[in-house]
Amino acid sequence: MNHKELLEKMLLIRAFDEKVNELYAEGKVHGTAHFYVGQEAVAVGVISALREGDVITSTHRGHGHAIAFGLDIDRMAAELLGKASGYCHGKGGSMHIADVKAGMLGANGIVGGSMGIACGAGWAFRRRGEEKVAVCFFGDGAVQEGIFNEALNLAAIWDLPVVFVCENNQYAMSKSVKTAFDTDTLSGRASGYGMPGVTVDGMSLLEVHEVASEAAELARRGGGPTLIEAITYRYLGHSKSDANLYRTREEIQQWRKRDPIAHFASELEKRGELQKDEWRELEHAARERIEEAFEKASEQPEPEPESALEDVYA
Amino acid sequence: MNHKELLEKMLLIRAFDEKVNELYAEGKVHGTAHFYVGQEAVAVGVISALREGDVITSTHRGHGHAIAFGLDIDRMAAELLGKASGYCHGKGGSMHIADVKAGMLGANGIVGGSMGIACGAGWAFRRRGEEKVAVCFFGDGAVQEGIFNEALNLAAIWDLPVVFVCENNQYAMSKSVKTAFDTDTLSGRASGYGMPGVTVDGMSLLEVHEVASEAAELARRGGGPTLIEAITYRYLGHSKSDANLYRTREEIQQWRKRDPIAHFASELEKRGELQKDEWRELEHAARERIEEAFEKASEQPEPEPESALEDVYA
C-alpha cells in the first residue's frame, strides 16, 4: 500500500466531484449528479484493501468508488458529458457508470439496488472456488430499504464473500440518521444476521483500510460477510439541487474540520512520508488532471441519435 | 381472564382447522388453506391480552387469529365454502377472512403483506390519541422479507403502538429456520431497531399471554413497539398439499408431546380450575360446534355469479 498514491486517489476524487459540481452550477451538464466530497477516505480505504479480481458495486453517489477502483477519468468525464467515448457511450450518465469486465459492477440509481447484485458476485466466487471478494457500497438510506434485510440474510446464511460497506454520511437526502433510526449505530444490525458488525471512523483512511482488510480477509477465507459502518459526511448538497435546509452551516463546518484528506496528509507528513505542503502540489496536479479530462471529453463526438435504439437486447 | 374460556378458544381453533383439513382431504373445498393446529396458544395467548378497540392483522395461516379475535365461526365456515353469507361473500376464501369494522384487518396471502398495514393502524391510534394497540401476526418466513425491515424500523422511530408477534413454527413451507437464519433467535433482530425483543415458549398460553400483556401495555403507554418471538410448531402440512419431506415424523411427535392445549388443560387441572378430564368434554363440544357450523354453511346459498363483477370499486 503506497500511501502517497492513496492520497492522490483521494485528491483525484475530490477534484473530480468539485469540478462536476461546478459544471452543474454552470448548467453545463445534463441530468443530475451526487458528489462524494468528504467521503473520500471510505472508497479509497476500502478499495485499497482489495486484490486483483475482487469486485465492487456502487451507488448513485458513485464517482468516488469508480475512481478508487481505477476507472479511467477520461471515460468517466466523457460519460458525464454524454459522449460516445464515455463508459456507457452516453446512455448512462453519472448514476450508471460501470466497467463490468474490470469488476466495477455499476453505480446504481436505485437506493439499495445493488445489494442483491453484490451477493450474486459473492455467490459466483464461492461456487467457482475463487478466493475473491465482492464489496457492496451503500448509504445509511439503503439500510432503511427492504432489500437490506434480504441481502444481509442471504449473505449470512450462505457465508458469501461479501463486505457490506455502509457509508453513514448522516443523511439520506434530507433524512437525518437521528430520525431515521432509533439506534446509535447501524452496525448493530449485523448481529441480528449473525455476522460481525463494526463501526469505523470514515474520515480516517487508515482505520477504514484496516477494518476493510480484516473483513475482506474473513470473506476470502470462507468466513462470510461483515457489515462495516463508516461514519462520514457529505460536504456538498445531496445532488445538484439542494438548499441544505435540513442542516446547519455550523454542522458542515464542524465536519470539514475533520477532513479525511487533510487528516491523512498531515498523518503522512508526521510519518515523514510526505514533504510539508507537498499535498498542495498533489492537489494541484489532481485538479489539472481533471481539467484535462473534461477538456478532452468536451471535444469528443456525441453519440449518433439512432444509437438510442441499440443495446436494449444483446 | 377466564382460563376455561381460553381453553375453549384453543379447542375451537383446533377443531376448526382439523375439520377444514378433513374437508380438503375429501376434496370438498376449493382452493387451499393453511392450518393453525399446534400454534393455538399463540393466537389465544396474545389476543387475550388485548382490549376492546385493539386491532390485529393476520396471515395466510389466519383461522386461529380470527377465532381468537372473536370472529363468527358460522361466517368463517361459510366463507371457506365460498358462500354468500361468508365474511367475504365468497370472494376471499381462507386467505382473506377479515372483519375490518371489528378490528380484524384481514388474513393476507402475501407473506409479510400486512406488516405495513399494522403500522398504519398504529399510526391512526397515535394520531387520534387513542390508547389502542395493533397486533401484527406473522411467521418466521416474513422475517426474511424486506418489508420486515421497513415496518419494524418505521414502528420503532415513530413509537407506534404495534406488537409484532412472530410465530416461529420452525418452517416457512419447507424452509427450516435453521437454514434460513444464521442466528439462534429471531427476537435478536429487535435490538437493531432499538425496540425490545423477547422469545417466549409459544406452546405455553400463560407465558405468551404475559409477554403480550407487557408489550401491549408498553405500546399503549406510548412506549412503542415490541418484537415477540413465540416458539411453536405446526403439526400439519404447510397447506393442503404437503408431503412433509423436509422433516421427520419423530420431530413432529416430539413437538406434539408439548401440545399447548394438553399443557394448558393439565395446568388448569392442577390449579383446580378444571375438573379432571373435563377438557375432553370441552373438546367434544368444540367439535360439535364446528360440525354444526359447516353443516349450516353447506346449506347456505351460493353467491350470484354476476356478483363477481361487484366490489372492485367502492
Added chain:
Amino acid sequence: MPRDITYREAVREAMTQAMREDDSVFLMGEDVGVYGGAFGVSRGMIEEFGEERVVDTPLSEAGFVGLCIGTSLMGMRPIAEIQFSDFITHCMDQLVNQAAKLRYMFGGEAEVPLVLRTPGGAGTGAAAQHSQSLEDWFIHVPGLKVVMPSTPYDAKGLLLASLDDPNPVIFYEHKLLYNKKGDVPEEQYRIPVGEARISREGEDVTVVAAGLVHHHALEAADALSGEGVEAEVVDLRTLSPMDHETVRGSVEKTGKLVVVEEDVKTAGWGAEVISRIVESESFYALDRAPARVAGADTPIPYNKNLEAFIRPSPEKVIEAVRKLLDVKVGVYS
C-alpha cells in the same frame, strides 16, 4: 381575472385545502418536509401542518405505503408521495396485492381511500431509472384508479376529487409540468375522476393524449391548423377508469385517431385506447388506420439528443397526423 399559478402550486393548494378541512388527511413521503419534496411540491407545508401531518419517511417505499393503506382502512385519508415514479417498483405488492384488492377480497366490506402521488416522465436527463412512465401497469390492475392531469387547473380539481374518492388512486404528476402555469381558482372545485375533456375542437382527426404530451398534441394541432387540418384534441385526464365515450364521440366525428402517449409504445395505454375504438361499432366509423405516437421501445438514455430521439414530440405528432391523412390505400382508396 385569471389567477395564474404553477402546476406545482396547484397540487400543493389542493393538498393544503384538503388538509385544512379534514384532519384525517396527511402527506407522507421521502423528503416531503423541510426539503419540500424532491420537486418542491410540498414546500412550506410542514411549516403549516407540522411533522405529524407532513411526514418525512425513511427510504421505505413498501413500508410507508403499507402504513398508509393501514391508516386508510382505519378511516384516515393518506397521501403517499413516491419521489420518482420509477421507485413505485418497490411498493408494487402494497399497491397491487393489497390496496387494489383488499376491498374485493373482503367482499366489499372495506374501503382503501389512498392517494399515491408521484412524478413520472422523462426529459430531465435523469436516465433510465428516473424517467419512466409506468402508468399502464396500474390501468391493468382492477381496483386502482389512475389519474394524470396535464394542466394546473385539472391538477387541483382532480387531486381534490381523488382525495374524496373511496378507492386507491395513483396520481401521476410530471416533472416537466411542475413549472407550467395556468388559471386556477382559489376556491375548491372537483373534476370528476374518469372524465376526459375535449381541449380543442376539430373535424379532421382525433388526437387523444394525457399528461405532458397533451401539450405536444395541442402544439401539433396549432401547427396543423396552419396546413388546413383541424385536429380535435382529447385530454384523457384519467387513464383508469378510461372515458371511452368521449373518445368514441370524437372519433365517430373525425373518422381518424392518433394516440399520443409518453410511455413505451409496446403494451402502453395507447393500445387500450385504440382497441376500445376498433373493437366497438366505432371501428366502422374509422376511415384510416389509427396511429400511436409513443416512446420508443427502449429505456430512457442519458444523453440529451438520444433522449429526445426516443421521446414523443410535437413534431412527431404532426408527422403522424400528416402520414395518416396522406394514406390513400385500403377500402377507401
Added chain:
Amino acid sequence: MPRDITYREAVREAMTQAMREDDSVFLMGEDVGVYGGAFGVSRGMIEEFGEERVVDTPLSEAGFVGLCIGTSLMGMRPIAEIQFSDFITHCMDQLVNQAAKLRYMFGGEAEVPLVLRTPGGAGTGAAAQHSQSLEDWFIHVPGLKVVMPSTPYDAKGLLLASLDDPNPVIFYEHKLLYNKKGDVPEEQYRIPVGEARISREGEDVTVVAAGLVHHHALEAADALSGEGVEAEVVDLRTLSPMDHETVRGSVEKTGKLVVVEEDVKTAGWGAEVISRIVESESFYALDRAPARVAGADTPIPYNKNLEAFIRPSPEKVIEAVRKLLDVKVGVYS
C-alpha cells in the same frame, strides 16, 4: 413413437439437461429443493444436483432475484423461480430497474442472461393474490423478453432457448398446464424466442392466443368447425418480442381477428396484438371489428362459480367468434 410427458416434466427436463451440460446453470427459489417446488416442477432435481445448484432460498424475492442478476453479470446462467407469479410484485425493482436496464444503461457493455420462471393464471380457487396473469407488465418493459408456452413440447424447447438467450427472460408457466401431456423428444431442441406458431389452419377467422387459453382457442375452433367456421389459431408462445408477422399473415388471410388472453382485459396484451394490426396496412384487410376474449376487469374471486364467471373459456371464445361473424353493420352492411 410419441413420448408423452407432462408440461411439468418438460420444464424439468429442460432445466436438467441444461444443468448437466453447463455447470454455470443453477436453479434458485423458494422450496425448489426437497419440496420440489410448490407445483412439483423441480422434484428430484436436488437429488441429482445438490443444494448448491438447486437452491432453497428464504422468502426474499427481491434479494435472491437480485443475487441471480449478480451471478449473471459474472457469467453464470441463473434460473430463478418465483413460486406464484403474483409474488413477482416483490422483485419488480430487480427485474425492471436492474435486469432489464443494466445492459442499456451500461452502453451495451454487459449481459444479464437470467431466466425467471413463474406459474401464472387462475382456475385453482386460490383467490386474488395467487391467481393473477401479470405478463403484460413485462411486455411493456424494454430489455425483458416474455415467454409463455402452451404445450409440453414448446415448454421444453422455449426453456432451452431462453437459457441460451443473453437477455433476461420471464418464463410464464401455468398451474393448470402442469399436468397436460404431450409428445416431447428426449434430445435437446430449441424453439426460437419470438416465434409464434400457427397451431391450426383456417380461412374464416384468426384467433390469437397464448398459454392456457390457447387450448380454449383450439377447443373453440373445433366446435366452430362443426358449424362450418374454420378458425386459424395462432399460439404466440412468446409475448415479447411479439411475432407480429405471423399474426399479420393470418389476419390478412382471414380478415377477422379475435384475441384470447387470460389477463385482465383493460390494458392487457390483447390490446397490443390488436393495435399492431390496426395501425398497419392490415387495418384495411380487416372486414370486421376485432374482438378480445379476456379476463374481466376484476381481481380473481375465490368461489368456483364466480371465478369461472370472470375467466375466459372455450364457450366465450365461440360466442365471440359467432358474434363477430354475425355482425352485419358498418361499411360492409
